[in-house]
Amino acid sequence: MTAPPGATLSELRECVTAAHHERKRLRLRGAGTKDFYGECVVGEPVAGDALDLRSYRGIVDYEPSELVLTARCGTALSEIETALAERGQFLAFEPPAFGGDPTIGGVIAAGLSGPRRMYAGAARDFVLGATLLDARGEVLRFGGQVMKNVAGFDVSRLLCGSLGILGIITEVSLKVLPMPRAEETLRFPLSAQEAVAAFNRWSGQPLPISGAAWCEGAAYLRLSGAASAVRTAKEGLGGERVEATSAAQWWNALRHCSHPIFNNSSIWRLSLPDTTAPLTLPGELLIDWGGALRWYASEDRDPDAQNVDVRAAASAAGGTAICWRGPAPSTGRFHPLQPAVAELHRRLKERFDPHGIFNPGRMIAGL
Amino acid sequence: MRQHDVAAALRQLLPADSVLSRDEELHPYECDGLTAFRQIPMLVVLPRTEEEVRQVLVTCRRLEVPVVARGSGTGLSGGATPHASGVLLSLARLNKILEIDALARIARLQPGVRNLQVSDAAAPHGLYYAPDPSSQIACSIGGNVAENSGGVHCLKYGLTVHNVLGIRGYTMEGELLELGSRAPDRPGLDLLALAIGSEGLLMVVTEVIVKLVPRPQLARVVMASFADVCEAGNAVAAIIAAGIIPAGLEMMDRKATAAVEPFVQAGYDLAAEAILLAEADGTPEEVADQIAEIEGVLSTAGATAMTVSNTEAERLRFWSGRKNAFPAAGRVSPDYYCMDGTIPRKNLGPMLKAIEAMETRYGLRCMNVFHAGDGNLHPLILFDANTPGEWERADRFGAEILELCVRLGGTITGEHGVGIEKINSMCVQFSEAERAAFFAVKAAFDPAGLLNPGKAIPTLARCAEYGKMHVRGGALPHSDLPRF
Numbered sequence: 001m002t003a004p005p006g007a008t009l010s011e012l013r014e015c016v017t018a019a020h021h022e023r024k025r026l027r028l029r030g031a032g033t034k035d036f037y038g039e040c041v042v043g044e045p046v047a048g049d050a051l052d053l054r055s056y057r058g059i060v061d062y063e064p065s066e067l068v069l070t071a072r073c074g075t076a077l078s079e080i081e082t083a084l085a086e087r088g089q090f091l092a093f094e095p096p097a098f099g100g101d102p103t104i105g106g107v108i109a110a111g112l113s114g115p116r117r118m119y120a121g122a123a124r125d126f127v128l129g130a131t132l133l134d135a136r137g138e139v140l141r142f143g144g145q146v147m148k149n150v151a152g153f154d155v156s157r158l159l160c161g162s163l164g165i166l167g168i169i170t171e172v173s174l175k176v177l178p179m180p181r182a183e184e185t186l187r188f189p190l191s192a193q194e195a196v197a198a199f200n201r202w203s204g205q206p207l208p209i210s211g212a213a214w215c216e217g218a219a220y221l222r223l224s225g226a227a228s229a230v231r232t233a234k235e236g237l238g239g240e241r242v243e244a245t246s247a248a249q250w251w252n253a254l255r256h257c258s259h260p261i262f263n264n265s266s267i268w269r270l271s272l273p274d275t276t277a278p279l280t281l282p283g284e285l286l287i288d289w290g291g292a293l294r295w296y297a298s299e300d301r302d303p304d305a306q307n308v309d310v311r312a313a314a315s316a317a318g319g320t321a322i323c324w325r326g327p328a329p330s331t332g333r334f335h336p337l338q339p340a341v342a343e344l345h346r347r348l349k350e351r352f353d354p355h356g357i358f359n360p361g362r363m364i365a366g367l
Numbered sequence: 368m369r370q371h372d373v374a375a376a377l378r379q380l381l382p383a384d385s386v387l388s389r390d391e392e393l394h395p396y397e398c399d400g401l402t403a404f405r406q407i408p409m410l411v412v413l414p415r416t417e418e419e420v421r422q423v424l425v426t427c428r429r430l431e432v433p434v435v436a437r438g439s440g441t442g443l444s445g446g447a448t449p450h451a452s453g454v455l456l457s458l459a460r461l462n463k464i465l466e467i468d469a470l471a472r473i474a475r476l477q478p479g480v481r482n483l484q485v486s487d488a489a490a491p492h493g494l495y496y497a498p499d500p501s502s503q504i505a506c507s508i509g510g511n512v513a514e515n516s517g518g519v520h521c522l523k524y525g526l527t528v529h530n531v532l533g534i535r536g537y538t539m540e541g542e543l544l545e546l547g548s549r550a551p552d553r554p555g556l557d558l559l560a561l562a563i564g565s566e567g568l569l570m571v572v573t574e575v576i577v578k579l580v581p582r583p584q585l586a587r588v589v590m591a592s593f594a595d596v597c598e599a600g601n602a603v604a605a606i607i608a609a610g611i612i613p614a615g616l617e618m619m620d621r622k623a624t625a626a627v628e629p630f631v632q633a634g635y636d637l638a639a640e641a642i643l644l645a646e647a648d649g650t651p652e653e654v655a656d657q658i659a660e661i662e663g664v665l666s667t668a669g670a671t672a673m674t675v676s677n678t679e680a681e682r683l684r685f686w687s688g689r690k691n692a693f694p695a696a697g698r699v700s701p702d703y704y705c706m707d708g709t710i711p712r713k714n715l716g717p718m719l720k721a722i723e724a725m726e727t728r729y730g731l732r733c734m735n736v737f738h739a740g741d742g743n744l745h746p747l748i749l750f751d752a753n754t755p756g757e758w759e760r761a762d763r764f765g766a767e768i769l770e771l772c773v774r775l776g777g778t779i780t781g782e783h784g785v786g787i788e789k790i791n792s793m794c795v796q797f798s799e800a801e802r803a804a805f806f807a808v809k810a811a812f813d814p815a816g817l818l819n820p821g822k823a824i825p826t827l828a829r830c831a832e833y834g835k836m837h838v839r840g841g842a843l844p845h846s847d848l849p850r851f
Contacts (some may be wrong), residue, residue: 065608066711088610117551124557125529138800146709147522147741148781150515150564151789151796152824153808154528157560161552178610200470204494206581206650228652273549275471292551319550334554340542345556347811352804363555 006074007055009139009170015051016168016357017137023355026051027362028164030074030103034110036325038163038362039333048360053105056170059083061145068128068145070173073105080104084176092120092177094255108172111161114255115211115222118203118274118289120177123160129173130156132166135353145173164359165367166352180210180224182231185247186239188219192278192285195219199290200275207233212290213254215261220250254288261286264297266326268310272319279313300326311335332365369452370409373432377412377454380422385460387411396455399440399447400502401788403704403758408435408449415460417573424571425541427454433817434539436567438478438510441502443705444786446514446566446822453820458509461573464488472579473532473549478509478572482516485577494579497524500782501690509572515564517782519615519689522740523648524580526782528563536562536572539813544570561808566784567819569812583648586614588682589661591670592639596620597716599641602668603739604712606645609664611657615646616740617689620719623734623747624688627695633688636672641719643670643739644685692736693747700732700749704761707789708772709781712742721771722746729764731757743781744772770795785823793823794830802830 006012019026025048029035057074064087071080078101084090094114095107108130113122129143132155143149143156159169190198195214202209202221208229211222221239223230234241242250253259261267261284268283274291283298296310311331314321320335337345342364349356349367361367374388387393388410397405409432414420427434433453440447449455462479469492474485482503486495499518500506506516512534515527524530533547547559562569593599599618606613619627619642624635635642643665647657658675665673676682688695696703710718719735726733732749746768750761769779769792779785779792793802805824809816825833 063711063713065604066713067607068711111552111557113552121525121529122552124560125525132804134804138804140798140801140804142801142804144709144776144778146711146743146777146781148517148526148709148738148743149778150782150784151778151780151793152785152801152805153569154515154560154564155804155808157528158557160560161557166556178612181610200472204469204472204492204581206493206583208649226649226653226656228656229650232650232652271550271552273471275468289551317550318548320553322554337555338545340538340544341546341555341558343542344544344558344811348556348808351807351811 006051006053009056009133012056012133012168012170013137013139016133016135019357020135020137020355023357024049025357025360028053028109028168028359030054030106031076031100033098033100033102034106037110039365048357053168054103060171064089066145067147067176068173069176070145070171071104073103073168073170073172075104076101077104077107088179089176090179091126091174092116093123093126095123096256098256099258104172105169108160108169109162109164115213115251115288118292119210124157126175127156127160127172128175130159130169131171132159133168133170135167135355135357139170143173147175163363165349165363167358182227183210183222183224184230184234185242185250186221186223186234186237187242188221188239189217190214190219191217192287195287196275196277196291202237203274203290207237209290211251214287215259215285222247222251259286261295261297265300266298267324268296269322269324270294270296270310270314270319272314272317276317276319279317281310281313334363337364373430373454374410376426376430377410377423380426381412381414381419385413385415385419387413396437396440396449396457399437399442399445401443401445401448401786404445404448404787406449406451408455409452411455411457413457413460417461420456420458420461420571420573421537421541423454423456424537424539428539428541428815428817431815431817433820434571435819436513436571438507438513439481439505441506442510442514442784442786443707444780444784444788446784446786446819448787450820456571458507465574467492469494471549474577474579476508476575476577478507478512478575480508482506482508482511489579490582493582495582496577497530497580498527501693508575508577512563512572512575513565513567514784515782517738517743519617519738521738522616523612523614528560530578531559531563531575532578533576534559534562534572535574536570538570539815539818547576549576564784566786566823568809568823569818571818583614585651585654586646586648586682587654587658588615588644588646588676588685589658589665590674590685591643591645591665592636592672593641593643593669594639594671596641596719598669599643600712600715600719600739602643602665602670603715605664605668606661607712607740609660611660611664613645613661613740614648615644617644618642618715618737618739619689619692620735622732623692623736626699626734627688627692630695630698631687631691633684634674635688639671644689689736696734696747696749701751701753702749702758704748704750704765706744706746706748706765706768707780707783708769708777709741709743710772710775710777712739714775715739715742718744718771718775722768725764725767729760731760731764733764738781741781742777766792787822790823790825790829791833793825794833799827799830802827
């Protein structure tokens with residue numbers, strides 16, 4: 001039986017170098033769970049031929065006592081999470097799966113993190129090393145498989161969230177952590193404003209918090225860690241205990257964006273300083289990350305009117321706003337970059353992908 | 368004359384006492400913490416404001432003068448070694464804590480603020496800044512950003528990159544860059560991660576926003592003795608495999624404990640081949656549970672003796688030897704050379720055995736202190752610079768350790784940076800194409816190549832020169848023979 005195309009690194013190299021020479025644009029794709037995500041009009045994919053990376057797969061190395069797992073880009077997240085769970089470990093940044101089974105390459109290229117982000121760290125915080133296949137077909141290894149490594153610029157973290165615009169992340173090494181021994185979720189009937197204040201107050205205390213979210217008049221606080229630490233914290237905090245199954249459902253709904261508010265046709269994702277008081281914006285509000293992540297969901301409205309409201313409000317609060325779902329405003333889905341920062345994006349793109357073959361326009365229009 | 372012209376241009380922008388040009392004024396800046404490399408800079412400038420920093424950069428860019436930024440000068444890799452025809456830009460006068468927001472748990476700092484000052488200022492709020500490099504009394508937060516500094520608590524609390532939320536600074540062209548922010552995960556490429564640890568090659572940082580975390584209620588440390596270094600190494604892996612992430616997990620070999628004990632009287636077991644220090648922090652109940660668990664694992668792993676700190680004074684005493692290992696090395700030897708490789712934890716034992724063999728081969732002693740929890744080694748090679756040939760032997764000894772780190776799946780530097788010191792070893796760790804990618808990143812930020820030139824990334828020519836003696840991967844014929 002012949003292997004599917006792209007099952008080996010040399011096949012991927014051939015494909016990329018050919019595209020580079022022919023100036024043919026490629027749309028890098030794993031399982032497609034994040035097809036909706038990026039600077040493109042919904043229903044109209046990013047320009048270029050799709051390059052399916054799922055065949056280049058497999059866990060290359062996993063040693064639980066080293067807390068490191070290395071996998072090829074096409075490896076399914078479910079396969080990685082199963083292997084980790086067998087040894088009592090997990091990906092602490094809780095990558096969203098959006099109801100599918102993304103590849104680890106896609107997880108890292110998108111760089112999105114779940115409810116534990118403010119407490120355990122973001123996707124980029126767990127990237128120890130990455131291999132990049134650039135447009136010239138060079139295979140470049142950055143970082144490594146050890147916890148501490150400051151040799152060379154931290155390109156592996158740069159690749160996390162790069163949306164494939166610098167090349168194909170063919171392999172990643174991730175720091176993994178032991179699963180917490182105990183976990184409890186507490187529910188508090190609070191207004192959004194009270195919840196934000198409480199989350200910040202609690203975060204300043206030595207409590208084993210691993211999630212803090214709010215929706216529809218109730219705040220949820222997740223505690224994780226040693227059984228004794230969770231027990232002590234729970235006793236001190238009060239609140240109503242949420243039974244384990246419902247708690248898991250709640251945090252999974254946040255992590256995978258499957259909470260009912262995501263059924264709305266227009267969704268904005270705001271990243272704000274976590275102390276920001278609730279903004280006066282239209283739509284249903286879901287707060288995650290202890291106040292630093294705010295989702296506003298509503299039915300379609302005039303995109304430009306919404307753009308002015310939401311983005312300006314986020315900027316004024318010192319944050320950014322992504323048009324997550326629904327008609328993209330004229331300024332784009334992603335929050336516009338500072339001009340000097342945008343110029344650096346252009347220069348880096350130019351150096352790693354001079355003919356602009358990788359995911360053109362996915363992160364920034366025209367790039 | 369060049370120095371005169373550049374000084375005149377800078378004196379038009381800065382007060383007279385901010386531009387140093389006389390020999391006796393320049394001398395104190397000739398080296399950083401890596402004293403084996405010395406160079407008098409052409410000029411030293413000491414701006415007081417962010418605007419002055421920008422003007423210095425714009426002027427130096429116009430006159431095509433290299434600029435080397437410097438914080439407290441405690442770095443161990445020569446990242447702040449001056450450039451002979453360049454300006455040494457000291458950020459020491461930008462030393463204000465601009466803001467501590469206890470509710471938001473952040474501090475906004477100028478780059479010259481000392482690391483420990485941040486924790487001191489946050490202490491009244493029950494908060495602290497987690498990364499704690501051993502030089503934390505003196506080292507600056509700007510320098511920590513440049514080097515992505517670590518410390519003894521990285522395994523649980525992360526490095527500088529995990530604890531900095533945002534930076535503000537200027538490119539060599541005088542462009543303002545704001546990377547990261549109090550709001551997490553901004554869209555676009557993670558240039559913040561790229562800038563942290565960039566060793567002053569990409570931009571000059573003028574402001575840093577750091578994350579503050581709650582001070583744990585209690586910390587206790589287990590001190591365990593081992594009759595064999597490999598057993599101690601395996602014990603480290605066993606702790607991690609048991610699902611425990613200690614707040615600190617350090618190892619010292621017998622040569623290290625012998626050197627520090629007379630100095631600090633920490634109570635180390637001098638008969639042990641290696642001792643481990645494993646710290647647990649958290650609530651009193653959590654700490655009690657974790658300490659019991661650590662003791663169980665260590666005992667199974669072959670610990671010959673164990674002591675647990677019962678008071679804060681005792682905990683600090685156990686740590687005092689570890690924290691004073693470098694000065695202690697200075698007491699037992701006229702000079703020492705500190706290495707900083709990282710390897711997968713499982714190779715700690717074999718690495719120590721290999722270092723022992725190298726000691727015989729190079730005719731030099733080496734004491735070992737490790738951040739064992741994250742596999743970061745600090746072998747201290749003892750030598751006497753006044754004995755002809757000893758520094759050269761120490762230098763080669765160090766390079767061989769680093770090559771072995773790479774071969775064992777690790778890296779040449781865990782937390783000290785490449786600087787000028789380990790620039791040749793970069794040829795061993797990275798291919799030509801990878802080094803070209805680093806230069807490409809450098810060129811995107813600094814097209815003129817004026818920020819800290821000649822550091823961190825070796826040129827092709829340099830690697831070719833180095834390669835005549837060392838082959839990539841350490842695969843040199845007769846690598847067991849001493850080379851002179």
